[in-house]
Amino acid sequence: MTRTLSFEAAINEALHQEMHADPSVLLIGQGVKSPWYVGNTCLGLLERFGERRVVDTPVSENAMTGAAVGAALTGMRTIIEHPRVDFLIYGLDPLVNQAANWHYMNGGRASVPLVLWAIINRGGEQAAQHSQALHAWFCHVPGLKVVMPSTPFDAKGLLIAAIRDNNPVMYFEDRWLHRSVGPVPAEPYAVPIGKAIVRRTGTNLTIVANSFLAAESMKAAEELERRGIDAEIIDLRTLKPLDLDTVLTSVRKTGRLLVVDGGWRSFGVSAEVSASVAEHALSELKGPVRRLALPDVPAPATRSLEQAYYKDRSHIVAAVCDMLGRSHIGKEPGEA
Amino acid sequence: MMVTIRMCEESFVPGILDGTITCPVHLYTGQEAVAAGVCAALDTRDYVFGSHRSHGHFLAKGGTVKELMAEVYCRETGCSRGRGGSMHLIDPERGMLGAAPIVAGTISLALGAAMAAQVRGEDRVAVTFFGDGATGEGVLYEALNFAALRRLPLIFACENNLYSTHMPIREIRVDCPIVLIASPFGIKAHRVDGNDVLAVHEAASSAVAACRSGNGPVFIEFLTYRMRGHVGPNDNIQGTHTDIRPPEELEHWRARDPIAGFERHLLAAGAVDADGLQRIKIEVADQVRAAHVHASESSRPAQEDLYKYVFHD
Secondary structure (H helix, E strand, O other): OEEEEEHHHHHHHHHHHHHHHOOOEEEEEOOOOOHHHHOOOOOOHHHHHOOOOEEEOOOOHHHHHHHHHHHHHOOOEEEEEEOOHHHHHHHHHHHHHHHHHHHHHOOOOOOOOEEEEEEEOOOOOOOOOOOOOOHHHHHOOOOOEEEOOOOHHHHHHHHHHHHHOOOOEEEEEEHHHOOOEEEEEOOOOOOOOOOOEEEEOOOOEEEEEOHHHHHHHHHHHHHHHHOOOOEEEEEOOEEEOOOHHHHHHHHHHHOOEEEEEEEEOOOOHHHHHHHHHHHHHHHHOOOOOEEEEEOOOOOOOOHHHHHHHOOOHHHHHHHHHHHOOOOOOOOOOOOO | OHHHHHHHHHHHHHHHHHOOOOOOOOOOOOOHHHHHHHHOOOOOOOEEEEOOOOHHHHHHOOOOHHHHHHHHOOOOOOOOOOOOHHHOOOEHHHOEEEEOOOOOOOHHHHHHHHHHHHHOOOOOOEEEEEEHHHHHOHHHHHHHHHHHHOOOOEEEEEEEOOEEOOEEHHHOOOOOOHHHHOHHHOOEEEEEEOOOHHHHHHHHHHHHHHHHOOOOOEEEEEEOOOOOOOOOOOOOOOOOOOOOOOHHHHHHHHOOOHHHHHHHHHHHHOOOOHHHHHHHHHHHHHHHHHHHHHHHHOOOOOHHHOOOOOOOO
């Protein structure tokens, strides 16, 4: 049975179902017993599973991330939640030095079934230390997988896949998607990690995006359609390992590529996708690859600068029109 | 066990000096009583995490001489299949859950292992071995707080060998005994002669009993000394093979050798005679020699396996 659920309700359902099905699933994190940090994503978990399996924590990101890794090493399927990506930086040692390397450097003798759930919680004049989207950092590290859902369906399915995976998986959730709604099957299901999805087929160009900006790309495509532009939208779903085949198949068809990412422009996801396409399909491109990402600037507080900083559907429309040599200002085709 | 650890460690010295052994090796010589005494108080099901200097922890928790040697030689037959080297020793079936050379890096992992034992309602105990250098890391204090908050079955085993790499303890800490850092968290803490294996064992046994009965965590500072350098046989600074430590200090600790001390105790108690001690040493020496042969004859991992083990299937 499929119902319409919000993004946060989909996460909540995934947690309830996996914790119920598997007693080894353990949830640790700041705010897991309060909507202050995690919205409604953890509703009812503490009451149902008790404070040994639903562990709200002191503000000790380093030790708590390490504890999650250690619990995972003993076979617990552990989820460690960080209510802001910025806070997770204190937990980098256990994540990057330990969890990511453990299976390799111990010759496969032990694995780390860990989900690191980090919330990108930006906007609202929160400034530079409450707004950062650092997903690209983690894509650089061998041994980590990185997923970023853009729909309620994926919010549930990718979280379940991450919990069931035997490796450390980073699950980046954009809080701008919390109130978005969409169809979500009632039963547990996993969205495969490592596979992108073509959200919309098109012929004029390929837009590769993820998370919030994949959702925005879908809305941009509607506006582009009104202007006679037929965009193909690829939602990466998983950033690492990157599903390059799906990207290349599309680019070979359309000959044009716009890469959209909610992280910084330099050395980020948009750079990696662009470089990979250039390596494998340069001769099939009809024009230069275009990137749309955050400028290399810390997140500002004031609303006027926030508006200049963040990207949304209007920037996507503008970039596409520019790539195709169309005017993007004002009128749609056919209008006087 | 102490003799096994000592003979393994000392047997690495020629290989390190002649270049047969090329990965960084942090010898445990001088600290054997800590690993041996603590691990003798544990069961196989209990968890241990180590550091960069963990040959002793690995062996004392039940890891084999053969697997240790082969790993130090970075061979496929090593406990980490040659991917870890001397600093990454693991034997999950025997509760040796791993070691890592990031100072204080496994304290929080042991915290999580203790937490997992509590969640599952098991009476396992977790031990984290770390050095005096780790007292400079914030994660230790985070872990002390959370372990105390949840009364976790965790033993903080601090091996104070008076040096963190090249830095004597007086240069890295204000004059405050390490044992005192646990009490502000309401954690029972003890300071023990880490070169007296019986004292170590007694302290560890009572800590294990406390943890098993829900009265953890426990902090123990073991006063000991590394007889070799931070890495390699001596504190070799830029190829000089000279030690940074005063000769009188080395002499002072050599006189307090944990193995010689325990041998004197056994002889005095009539538990063993000189021949008996000699037989043990011959037996261990044979085992160590065979393990070196096995390690040096084992192959290094094949290059086509470079990508193997990045992810678990």
